Amino acid sequence: MANLVLPDAxxxxxxxxxxxxxxxxxxxxxxxKIYGFIYxxxxxxxxxxxxxxxxxxxxxxxxxxxxxxEEGKFLPWVMRIAHNLVVDYYRKAKKMPYQRDSEEFSxxxxxxxxxxxxxxxxxxxxxxxxxxxxxEQLPLDQREVIMMRMYQDLSFKEIADLTxxxxxxxxxxxxxxxxxxxxIIEKNQxxxxx
Numbered sequence: 001m002a003n004l005v006l007p008d009a010x011x012x013x014x015x016x017x018x019x020x021x022x023x024x025x026x027x028x029x030x031x032x033k034i035y036g037f038i039y040x041x042x043x044x045x046x047x048x049x050x051x052x053x054x055x056x057x058x059x060x061x062x063x064x065x066x067x068x069x070e071e072g073k074f075l076p077w078v079m080r081i082a083h084n085l086v087v088d089y090y091r092k093a094k095k096m097p098y099q100r101d102s103e104e105f106s107x108x109x110x111x112x113x114x115x116x117x118x119x120x121x122x123x124x125x126x127x128x129x130x131x132x133x134x135x136e137q138l139p140l141d142q143r144e145v146i147m148m149r150m151y152q153d154l155s156f157k158e159i160a161d162l163t164x165x166x167x168x169x170x171x172x173x174x175x176x177x178x179x180x181x182x183x184i185i186e187k188n189q190x191x192x193x194x
Contacts (some may be wrong), residue, residue: 011025023063030074033075034075034082038055051085055082056078058081059081073162075158076162079154138177145170145177
């Protein structure tokens with residue numbers, strides 16, 4: 001059986017067992033999605049290359065230490081590592097305010113428009129706070145689909161696989177989440193502008 005058709009979980013086990021080519025296959029399989037995610041947040045090819053490499057250095061260290069336990073969820077796990085490294089980059093560069101008490105992804109975390117004035121930044125922060133409160137009002141299954149789709153950039157197929165439901169169910173949850181958000185916004189007369 002060729003490496004290209006083996007599931008991620010099998011490739012991870014093969015790599016841990018000493019098959020270096022298994023990691024190359026995993027990287028090749030997912031590099032466009034992971035690199036694309038990083039580049040969409042950083043918008044700088046050299047920095048994106050560095051963060052992509054750092055992501056896989058962390059992946060390799062974790063796998064070598066045999067402390068990987070994300071059974072069957074390799075891509076979301078790597079995306080989470082990439083996301084955290086992007087957040088670290090912005091924190092170090094002081095382009096992003098530190099999010100106290102929150103490991104949640106921030107919609108405005110990756111704004112690189114330094115022309116935003118103080119008022120604009122305050123509005124952005126308020127909109128994000130309002131949006132976070134809105135999401136908290138959704139049922140867990142709907143909130144989960146929105147977080148995976150919008151913040152982790154996962155496809156509906158990946159969401160379906162990770163949550164153990166059909167693609168139609170994942171799509172339905174997203175649809176209901178958006179309808180419910182619209183109702184909550186209208187009911188509370190919330191204005192989300194940025």
